[in-house]
Amino acid sequence: MKTQQTAWLRWYPVWSRNMRVWRKLIGPALLGNIGEPLLYLLALGYGLGSFLGQKIEGLEYVVFLASGLVCSSAMNTASFEGMYSAYTRMAVQDTWIGMLTAPLTLRDIIYAEVIWCGTKSVISVAAILLVATAMGLVADARAILVLPLGWLVGACFGSMALVMTSIAKTYDFFLYYFTLLVTPMLLLSGVFFPIDGMPELVQTIAKILPLYHAIALMRPLMIGQLPTDVLLHLTVLGLYILVALPIAIRLISRRLLR
């Protein structure tokens, strides 16, 4: 009866638990994952796009939008999961405390949550990819590469979200993060329009934040091109994880294991 999980795989049962909970609600979850981008593409892509009367960076607006939505949805999904859902598991249901009375460490749990945030982003990216492909908005098969990138983007935003979770006292606290960071990133990183026309300062700030780099990597793959400065963009996303994750572990550990 007594076996010990290989150390580097100890995140797996925690990830698997989250996956099984997600599967229980797979219907509404997938409906949201598919329905929402579909609405955006129809309403904004075709609706608003028809008024533009010009191409954006040589693309139909709906194509431009589809290639941005894969990124913003990876961000949104991981941010929600890393805040509202993770907070529920940490502070409301005491799920993590329950896990900590088993032979798991807080590090195992937080790694699992980040890997899970990435997984959920991949699911939402896959849903949009499916919708966009069905609508003929994806250039070619190289777009499949947005899936692994979606994981990285999800892990990045998940790590950042967990830092917020670690200091949250209520769900309302997350509104600060959404209002001050997620929404500005969504609007100013190039999801809906290119940021070249924005004031210099806004562009500079956007380029420091991770969503810009996610778009720089994923959009070209959606429209039949190849991203440039790949290493730079990957490094920025990776750096956000490398900085946020230890902070989250430290703060949550201080909160739960004092």
Add this chain to the structure above:
Amino acid sequence: MDTTNPVVNIRSLCKSYDGQRVVDNFDLQVQRGECFGLLGPNGAGKTTILRMMLGMTPPESGELNILEQPVSQGSYQVRQKIGVVPQMDNLDPDFSVVENLRTYASYFNLSGEIVRNRIQELLEFARLTNKADEQIDSLSGGMKRRLTLARALVNAPELLILDEPTTGLDPQARQLIWQRLRELKHSGHTLIMTTHYMEEAQRLCDRLAIMDHGKVIVQGTPQELIDAHVEPHVIEVVGNDVERWQAQFNKQDSTRFESLGESLFIYAQDEKPVIEDLCKFSHLDFIHRRANLEDVFLKMTGRDLREE
């Protein structure tokens, strides 16, 4: 393994929060197969001690050995052989009864046929077999507690740590938990529990310690504590004329009075003179009983209400 080595061996354990000592030079040795009770008012440091035993709270100083392994912060291995019933149920509300057990087993890297059989046994043990596929929300408090106990056994632990296992349960639910804990003790498990119920401690615990302000005040078997710290007979008197009776009663030196609200507790070596005299006051209600653990507890920790 040397069976004379204690399952739990704690020496001079200390812990402070914000400069305030919550566990102060705590010592504890528990032998295999023993049931040990930690009693004390809220804030006495009981839960903190249990958390330190599990490696979930870093001790400030002292020695902490569980199952012959030193415990330190992050030493998760020791938990492989421990079962925990936490003070607050933290069952997974998204899962059914059996899924809760299966999921918890997965945290111990346990799966497959052996676990499936074990889970069936545990469902029977917890009398939840016909609830196996129910959602957690539909369970009563007693069922949730039994499920938490079953969950704590999923890894076949040698040591069980129970933090107020029956708090908030009705008498029937409590009786069933007690019966199960007794069975576990008889099958060789070592149990460490905290409780606010003196009756529970008296029935289940081989030995116990009463704590207050992070310190152990007294330690021993329930009977030893009763014999050593309180008079054998207790007479509780109720009525608005108690004071008048008290004033006229010519008490022996060994008899002790304790007032609590409208009640008077009389602790006596010899109960007869007290009862005889009380009978003269026909409007006073009284009961005579043997001293129990609650009397020891109240004597050692005071009757003041703890607001914490």
